[in-house]
Amino acid sequence: MRRMWWPVARSVDLDQPQPALLLGERLVVWRTASGQAVVQSRRCPHRGGDMTQGKVHGEALACPYHGWQFGAQGGCTHVPSLDDQAKRPAKARLDAYPVREQWGHVWTVLDGPGLDFYHVPVWEGVALDWMAGTPLDSTTGVAVAIENFRDVAHFPFVHEATMGPSPHVVEPLQVKRNGLMITMDRHLDAGTGEWAGDGDCEMHYHCAAPGLATITYDYGAKGRRVVAGFPSPMEYDHVMIFWGVANERGFKGSSLEQNCVLEEAVYREDLPIAGALEPREVDWDGAYEEHSVPADLFTLNYRRAFGDFVALAEKAEERA
Template identity: 75%
Template sequence: MLQTLRQPWNELPPLSGPKREAAERAMRRQWWAVARSTDLDTPQPAVLLGERLVVYRTASGKPVVQSRRCPHRGGDFSQGKVHGEGIACPYHGWQFGSDGKCAHIPSLDNQSKIPGRATIATYPVIEKWGHVWTVLEQPAMPMYELDAWAGLDLEWLAGPPLDSETGVAVAIENFRDVAHFPFVHEVSMGPSPHIVEPLMVKREGLDIWMQRSLNAGNGDWANDGDCEMYYHCTAPGLATITYDYAKYGKRIVAGFPSPMAYDHVMIFWGVANERSYSGADIEECLRIEEMVYREDLPIAGALEPREVDWDGTYVEHSVPADLFTLNYRRAFNEFVGTALVEQAG
């Protein structure tokens, strides 16, 4: 059983130096989703912390993430075509391999004269949970892993990416905030109690857990009945809920907002059911979770500021219902500190 942490509600350890700048530098060293695996029949555009990227799958099935700009005359590779193990620019047909080197220039009669410096930036890739992930600089830590899912036989279904005018931290906090349910999710969840019970929260380093019982009520969100909800967030950018139904098994929703800019994310997300799950099918689970997400978007997108105010410009007041939020912020601070210390070393 998780234990309630007793910590001052309004204490937040500061980051050293300009906090926003530190957060932006640290996030360049973290893994982020940039495309759904199911969309890679054609090259896909992506933006990560201001970097314009192309994501594609080679003929052999390898996912690739590279700079989107052709170094010849600036063509957009996301409009190009895959050629074997590389991609061709739509403007003049210059081809680049998955290693980033120019492999063919159609207008050149002697291919040995390809400019040696004609290359495009190529980034590390991991394909996981129905998505392609990358990192812009040397990663500060391994790709996210959740021990709680290790023994589960899961079927994943990626949801449609959702454009949200918030920062990563605001998006993660919104995902697992429970006090907003009665006001934002009255349609999907049905009427919810306004008073939030003492929360069962635990934090270890970058990981935060919370256990909460779901009383089904009459919203679509809980058509399968009562269950136990196990929240797990890992700073900076992973938020999950594992729903454990005594009579059906387990299903999951996971969100991983990807920072196009410091205060603007593309929310990549998906659902997963145990293959033995006997409740609603995975398409219905996705429909319900998407309904919840879309209720959040206009409210979260109008928050001021659009990202957590690490530099303390705005006044905020917290209450016990914010316990998970405050622990996530501590974890985020720890992530930034770890990433920048390793970078300096």
């Protein structure tokens, strides 16, 4: 998991340094005056100050305790108490991590350079305008969070308020898997819920192990809109769900703001149900008895893809 890219902050929030927790590592995410997003360890190596409380000075971040400054690469660039800056401790530095800004979020990888970043073929050649949603704290693991996003059999029971009444019986699912990617197409009848506004559409599901889940809604001549979720593992069974919505440029349906409100309402319906599952992460060791039916086909393929991801990461670890 340390070799995969994970989101740690929304790009719009970097007017101030932001705290993040990724796989147990306490991080600070900030932006330099020139616009570069930076992800670093949070603890100042001088006396342990919390760098998320610090201030940006041009291309450096200053510790709130004694004002020591650190550049984007992690090295100490200024110690205010020293008359001779040449005497700065050479080993005083913050750990700095690779950074990528994508889909309105800042992503990083703890053991860089990291595996290949996610790719969504259905978005190729489509100009998308993005809006990042409010990050949601969820007491689930990454795999449970992704499976919940992908599961279609829970809609009538968890999402009746937002989606309206929907059939209990799930039609045969046309699921395809190619390595770490799983896809599925379904037709959406608008129904009577809050989703009815843009009318019927074709839904293109795309999921990639370990942590990307998207739905692209294709309304034909009106254009396409997207919701995407990327839960970031703070701990093994505790994630921060980063997510966002996008509209194809020129989309003739609901606005980004409207979509964001709706999708957040859907997410918030999921949180108490998914957060109470036992176990809170997929039982990879087989300690719990589970029974599957055809409606779980997407979930089962995701679990196979997750196993392939683990094997890929282990090979990368061996090469390193």
